[in-house]
Amino acid sequence: MDILYLLIPLSLVLVFLIGVVFWFALRSGQFDDLEGPAFKVLMDDDGKKR
């Protein structure tokens, strides 16, 4: 069970890493529009950029 002394701190480090990744995703605007992209697939605008 000594492995817990490694695993628990490791899980903490991982949580913080995931937090950092999410923070960057948020900063880059990936979560700004949670509804629009679902409709994008229906839009008939292949070729031009919106």
Add this chain to the structure above:
Amino acid sequence: MDYYRLREKTSAPPAPADRRTLEAYDDPLFQTSFVRRREEGTLEAALLLDGVRCTACLWLIEESLKRLDGVCGVQVNYVTRRATLAWRETDTKLSHIVARLSVLGYGAHPYLPQQIDDARRSEKRRWLWRLFVAGFGMMQVMMYAVPAYIAQPGEFSTEYETLMRWASFVLTVPVIAYAAQPFFLGAYRGLRAGRAGMDLPVALGIATAFLASTWATFTHQGEVYFDSLTMFVFLLLLGRYLELRARESAGASLAHLARVTPSFAERLSAFPSSRLGERVLAAQLLPGDLLLVRPGEAIPADGVVLEGISTVDEALLTGESVPVQKIAGSAVVGGSQNVDSSLVVRVERVGQSGILASIARLVEQAAAQRPPLAEMADRYAQHFVWWVLIATSITTAVWAFIDPIRAPWIAVSLLVATCPCALSLATPVALTAATGRLARQSLIITKGHALETMAQATDYVFDKTGTLTEGKLSVVTEKVLGTHTREHCLAVIHTLENLSEHPIAKALCAHANASLRTPRRMMSLQTDSCRNIPGAGIQAIIDGCTYRVGTLAYCAEIARGPFGLAISTELSVSPYTRVWLATNDALLAFYDLSDCMKPDARALIGSLHAAGKNTHLLSGDGVGVVMEVARCLGMQNIRATATPEEKRLYVLALQRAGAKVVMVGDGVNDAPVLAQADVSIAMGSGATLAQTRADAVLLNGRLADLQSAISVSRSTRRIIHQNLFWSFGYNLAVIPLAAMGMLNPWIAGVGMSVSSLLVVLNALRLRA
């Protein structure tokens, strides 16, 4: 508490506190976009506020600004965070007011669409990040907590448990310090205003649970509840986040109105000698400016077309997807889309006095008025919080004698389980969701009470012209009497009536146009033979024959043939406007014109009757026409040839008899009766919108939308009642349980946050 010591550093006032920025608020040029002159010496500004979190904030802002010298009106809208400030020019300056706001801890910006966007986006990001911190913290802390819950006694050694506790502590710290910030801030603001908001028990509960668990972690004795704590914060945040989303989408259905106005315009300074436009900011436009609007562009401001023929898409105003034709003299609405070809437009209204801005203002005015039900719930929640605090301290004191170790946990359970969050959310979320939905259907609610009262109404009173009917004439029956063919008659009618601008002539022309097949033989008209006699008809020689179109008397003067007066006496009685066509020796045909019914009128009246409501028809028109409409629609109660005052008395009589009356009218001629009714709905039309006193405006005039609005109002009321019933019942039921120590903190947390989530989700059903 640690939090308040730390707070000073973490949340410095976000306002533009430095002097130079403040002075800019007094610059007249800067003010043009968001300040308007109300009456003599009084200015009104629209500001976007930062940091408004709860209804208590609104109270704090309104109260403290009203105490400033020279401020004569403050209204803050919770939905859009828009503050409407009125002040006397001579007594104070806008910069003073903004400075006062920043001392209170609220930032103020001019209310411009672009900035709303930015503010909204960054707020949404902050909330998502909070939700993430709390959610991830919760998941991980629960993993650490599971062994302690499922282990048999002795299976799980103390050193591992300590390790888990420390790990949980490390993850809970950011959840408390960052994710739970809104609750602490809300509680702090409430206290400073001398009010106990719904955040106070939550903040106390979270703080107590955190401190007790931390103490247990450090001293190795007692229970830890980091898992319950993080879960509680997460679920509460989720509830608030959903509320935010609901407000945002309600705001978005309005914001699209305000935002579509383009920021640049092409001004023709030397028209008509030169058609070279210069590009200017739309905010700098003045009434009287001439603009060139190219096809595909949005029209920058309300105005009148001076030159050009084009179609304009006004879907944003009316929801009508078919573009409307505009010719010289037509009014255009800023923000609508020019489709076909270039137009030269003279600006009539700019900025805040424009039609779209008026709509937006009406809507915000509605949202700023809290309906009676919401106010009652708020007041109740206030008292309730104080009682909870008193009850908690007594219970904790008692438990400190019985079992000192459990005492803080009992306090936490009690605080958390009884927080009246659900109660405070019950009404506003439902109203927000419903208002947003109705706005998408072009029904704009302008008074806070409208939805609630509409659901309770027993009697619906309708105006006729323009409300149940289209408000324009069209041909309902036609009959050919003579030997000529129908096509020939119509061709003559078309040629003749093209000469006149009279509404009847236009309706006949449109009818002939629609019925005749193209190509058709052109008729040779002797232009100099035309005679137009007002009130009688029109005469001209076509293909060598004299024709007359008009009243029976006028036509009978020339028609002395076999189809003479014998037939005409029999046919001369009609509830409609009847127009005759005659030639030298005979009456050829007649056409009945009527203001035709809106296609969805029958369905609306039918559904009202089916729901057990009474319907009434009031009109200024003659008995025959009104009877005909009432017969078509199956309406029993009618009053014809009514003056506006008689209409008002009619509604008053209904109200005296105990009815709650909804009046649906065209909003211009019906002002007195609209004011008398319990709820008034006006059929919106561009220019008159700004002055409307109606409680709701139906922008597209489609009765089907009115029908669905009535059903939305009913379901809103039902959902508000469900919400209030649920949250009230929950709070009452849970207090004794928590006081007797029968609720674990985690059960209390789940119960409370699930009940507020339930309330929010229940209200969100209205959005569909």
